Amino acid sequence: MPPVFYSLFVPALFVWLWSTGFIGARYGLPFAEPFTLLAMRMFLTLVPLAVLAVFLKSRWPGWRGAGHLAVTGLLVQGFYLGGVFYAVDQGMSAGVVSLIVGLQPLVTSLAAVIFLKESVTSRQWLGLSLGLVGVVLVLAEKMGGTGEVGIPPHTLIWALLALLGISLGTVYQKRHGTSVDLVTGTMVQYAAAGSFFALGAFVLETREVEWTLQFKLALAWLVFGLSVSAILLLMWLIRRGAASQVASLFYLVPPVTALEAFILFGERLGPLAITGGLVAITGVALVTVKGRGAQALRK
Known part of the structure; x- marks a missing residue:
C-alpha cells in the first residue's frame, strides 16, 4: 500500500477506535x-488473538521478552484502563x-526525552503545547456545565494512575x-492485565454482572473494537514511530469522543469545543507531519 495509507489512514483509524473506549465504558459499567x-x-480477548496467532503462525517471545511485555500490559492495560474505569465508576x-x-x-x-x-x-514542542490547549478548550465547556464543585480525592488518584500508566507504558513498549x-x-500483555484485574475484582468487588443486551454489545465492542483492533494498531504505530509522535495522536481522542457523545447522546458541541478540536488537530499536525525544514524524529 502507498505510504499515505500508513501515515494518514492508520492513525485516523486508531484515534477513532480508541475514542470509543469511553463510549463502551458508559454502556457497560452500569451492569x-x-x-x-x-x-x-x-x-x-485472548480467544480471537489465539486464533489469529495460529493462523499467522506467530512466534512466541522468550521468557525475558515475556517479562517486558507483562510490564507493558500492566502499565498500558492494567493501570490505564483500571484507573479510567474506576474513576468514572466512582463519580468522576x-x-x-x-x-x-x-x-x-x-x-x-x-519521558521519551529522558529515558529514550x-x-x-x-x-514539535509547539505542537504538543497546542494539543494540550485544544484538549482544555474541548472539555472546558462540558466541565463548566456539569455543576461540579470539586473532584473526590480518591477518583483523582485513579485518574492520575491511568495517566502515569499509559505514559510510561508507551515509552517502555518502545524501548523493550x-x-x-x-x-x-x-496476548502476553492481556494475560498479565487480566490477572491484575481478576485479583482486583476478587479483592474489591462483588463480581456480579447483569447480562443485558446492552452489556453484551458493549463487551463485544470493547473486546473486538478496542482490545483487538485498537491495541494492535497502537503497538504497530509505536514500533514504526517515535514514542512522542504516537503519543500526540491521543490529543485527538477528546475532540472525537466529544463528537461521538454529541451524535449518540445529544451532548451539545459548542463553538469552544469546535475551536479546541481544530487547535488539537493543528498541534498533532505539527508533531507528526514533517515540514521541509523540520528535523524528523528518530525512529
Whole structure:
C-alpha cells in the first residue's frame, strides 16, 4: 500500500477506535463493576488473538521478552484502563477523566526525552503545547456545565494512575517491546492485565454482572473494537514511530469522543469545543507531519 495509507489512514483509524473506549465504558459499567468488566474483557480477548496467532503462525517471545511485555500490559492495560474505569465508576465525569488523561502526550514526550533520548524539535514542542490547549478548550465547556464543585480525592488518584500508566507504558513498549510478534506479544500483555484485574475484582468487588443486551454489545465492542483492533494498531504505530509522535495522536481522542457523545447522546458541541478540536488537530499536525525544514524524529 502507498505510504499515505500508513501515515494518514492508520492513525485516523486508531484515534477513532480508541475514542470509543469511553463510549463502551458508559454502556457497560452500569451492569458490571470496573475490574470485573475489564477482567472479562481481557480474558475474552485472548480467544480471537489465539486464533489469529495460529493462523499467522506467530512466534512466541522468550521468557525475558515475556517479562517486558507483562510490564507493558500492566502499565498500558492494567493501570490505564483500571484507573479510567474506576474513576468514572466512582463519580468522576468522563470529561474530567479525559482532560487528565489528555495530558499523556506531554508526559510521554518528557519521558521519551529522558529515558529514550529522543529528539523533539521546537516545532514539535509547539505542537504538543497546542494539543494540550485544544484538549482544555474541548472539555472546558462540558466541565463548566456539569455543576461540579470539586473532584473526590480518591477518583483523582485513579485518574492520575491511568495517566502515569499509559505514559510510561508507551515509552517502555518502545524501548523493550518492538522486536516481538504483535499478536503473541499482545496476548502476553492481556494475560498479565487480566490477572491484575481478576485479583482486583476478587479483592474489591462483588463480581456480579447483569447480562443485558446492552452489556453484551458493549463487551463485544470493547473486546473486538478496542482490545483487538485498537491495541494492535497502537503497538504497530509505536514500533514504526517515535514514542512522542504516537503519543500526540491521543490529543485527538477528546475532540472525537466529544463528537461521538454529541451524535449518540445529544451532548451539545459548542463553538469552544469546535475551536479546541481544530487547535488539537493543528498541534498533532505539527508533531507528526514533517515540514521541509523540520528535523524528523528518530525512529
